[in-house]
Amino acid sequence: MTPPSAIAARLRAAGCVFAEDEARLLTSAARTPDELAAMVERRVRGLPLEHILGWAEFYGLRVQVDPGVFVPRRRTEFLVSQALAVCRPGAIVVDLCCGSGAVGAALSSATPTIELYATDIDSAAVECARRNLSALGGRVFEGDLLDALPAALRGRVDVLVANAPYVPTGAIERMPPEARLHEARLALDGGADGLDVQRRVAAAAPAWLAPGGYLLVETSQAQAAHTMAVFAQNGLTPKVVHSDDLDGTVVIGTGG
Template identity: 70%
Template sequence: MPVPPSLLPLSTVVSRLRAAGCVFAEDEARLILSTARTPAELTSMLDRRVHGLPLEHVLGWAEFRGRRIIVDPGVFVPRRRTEFLVDQAVALARPGAVVVDLCCGSGALGAALAAELDGVELYASDIDPAAVRCARSNVAAAGGRVYEGDLYDPLPAELAGRVDVLLANVPYVPTREIALLPPEARLHEARVALDGGEDGLDVLRRVTAGAARWLAPGGRLLFETSERQADRAVATVAGDGLLPRTVTSDELYATVVIGTNARALP
């Protein structure tokens, strides 16, 4: 049960969070108070947040497309802007689609898509063992399977040529810019989930290079990138035989590239 508010007034929690620099102190205070089950847990959660742990790691969950996604310490926290990527996938996919979520992190993208489409056949993979453990909690609820390994390597071979939707929320921060990230990301999320190499596109190149082999006829690869990387990302997609297009959301400041397996189209 949530901690009774009388054990620690909302104003006290807000004051501590505000003093620690939390911009949305009142909202965070309410979430912490509603999640903590005992006074000791409340104290622990508040202390961890005050010392800089991301709120989602403190709570043990993140809200993504209106659902609670389990997020363990050290695991990449799904961003609200990435909901736009799922919007595009939902619009393109059909019931019963075969979906693969590469670099799945917590499994938020695949789990959200499976929750919004009937009969999805869902697979996910990540190279980070902590992410895989976390994703199994979220993806299993959607009837999916999670594999540990590097990109396509751990996926079942029989998926080749059958994937309708390939979600790849690849790391795309250039290595030299990691130090510029907010401390919550830089210090508390796995570097492998952030670092995209010298120009931020190293992992993406490896994904696009193998995409045509895994995609079904007309299947789509969807990934998020930054606005300034979009042109190079589109060129990479086209160079590996996929037909690219870009969609953006000004509201969410999100850029998504969609690559269609055009070589397999009639």
């Protein structure tokens, strides 16, 4: 096997900020020298580390992440913590735009008694999420936002969590190549101002939330005031919370 120090040097030269950590992870994952060489070559070419390893660390869990599926970001752990703060035992919880199912997996692992549902419009993400959530009792549906859910859930959802795409279309070209080139565009593109999907979620949410239920959406600090306005326009009482440590921003809307 090539020593980790040599791998780290090559990764560093390719622009990997955490080269030593990545070298250690790749060396641990590889079963043969040839497999290690292939994995390093893929990383040097810009593939996300998580797609190469097949998993991402998220909220203390190892979440499977398939090629092309959105890689859960550390900032989204703040969305999880905010959802857990309002998530009572036995709650009906929905993870919209679930991607790999990382948010739902974290919520279910922390509060095993919840009744978890998840949706995504991307079939590759749905397949990945089903593997991550099936052992936790989560049910994953393929389709467009809330329309994918069983109709019997209307008016009964206690906590609705959405890490919906919120990157403005024009900003996608400025994203790191590993995201821009290797994650599904529909998991990134939030329309001209980044709020298109958030608007649709906020408009549909009140019909699905139980009385006093919560909608939690990850957004950016720059967009938070606009997201709050969208929530208010749809009858939700909004507030914004932010974590400096995680650089995470969440807007929380409470239903009537």
